[in-house]
Amino acid sequence: GNSVTQMEGPVTLSEEAFLTINCTYTATGYPSLFWYVQYPGEGLQLLLKATKADDKGSNKGFEATYRKETTSFHLEKGSVQVSDSAVYFCALSDRWGNNNDMRFGAGTRLTVKP
Amino acid sequence: DSGVTQTPKHLITATGQRVTLRCSPRSGDLSVYWYQQSLDQGLQFLIQYYNGEERAKGNILERFSAQQFPDLHSELNLSSLELGDSALYFCASSVDGDTQYFGPGTRLTVL
Numbered sequence: 001g002n003s004v005t006q007m008e009g010p011v012t013l014s015e016e017a018f019l020t021i022n023c024t025y026t027a028t029g030y031p032s033l034f035w036y037v038q039y040p041g042e043g044l045q046l047l048l049k050a051t052k053a054d055d056k057g058s059n060k061g062f063e064a065t066y067r068k069e070t071t072s073f074h075l076e077k078g079s080v081q082v083s084d085s086a087v088y089f090c091a092l093s094d095r096w097g098n099n100n101d102m103r104f105g106a107g108t109r110l111t112v113k114p
Numbered sequence: 115d116s117g118v119t120q121t122p123k124h125l126i127t128a129t130g131q132r133v134t135l136r137c138s139p140r141s142g143d144l145s146v147y148w149y150q151q152s153l154d155q156g157l158q159f160l161i162q163y164y165n166g167e168e169r170a171k172g173n174i175l176e177r178f179s180a181q182q183f184p185d186l187h188s189e190l191n192l193s194s195l196e197l198g199d200s201a202l203y204f205c206a207s208s209v210d211g212d213t214q215y216f217g218p219g220t221r222l223t224v225l
Contacts (some may be wrong), residue, residue, distance in 0.1 A: 043116065049213060106183075
């Protein structure tokens, strides 16, 4: 079946450091890939998405590229801020008709220190 | 703000009780999804509805049920509650069956 594996946290970085959170997936079809972010006490917010191979999703300085050859969708940001402290979830959506099989990774907690 | 609303925000109840969680999807979204988030199990998909019909089931217990009404709001019913049911329950909605938008969640505490 479909699954998502993301690097375990927690991750602690200093402000302005480079961030990478690894995510790999297993899917039988051609899924869409997502990164969601969850700030303390809130629900998940869509951060970025990519719907086909070689697509790059980007938002708020975060980027991730859909790599079919390595089945990966790693999240990167060149310079993190304290406000980026949150839990990040990688997810895939394998869609058929109006249904979809949505799978989430376990989440990676990021703490950015000033 | 995702446009998805959930009530109540917090719920405290006792073992053996029954509760109902409510979700209103974004305007125009026909699909509603329910998830459970707990510390030990992570984010677990429970069930999906599309325009009033059940479309997919995940790890939903038999004590749990859901429905989607003609106005597209959805309710998740949890009965015979156990301590282990304490968790955050999220609702999400989607218009294209692909990208999901999440509500703020309901925190359920079973004492």
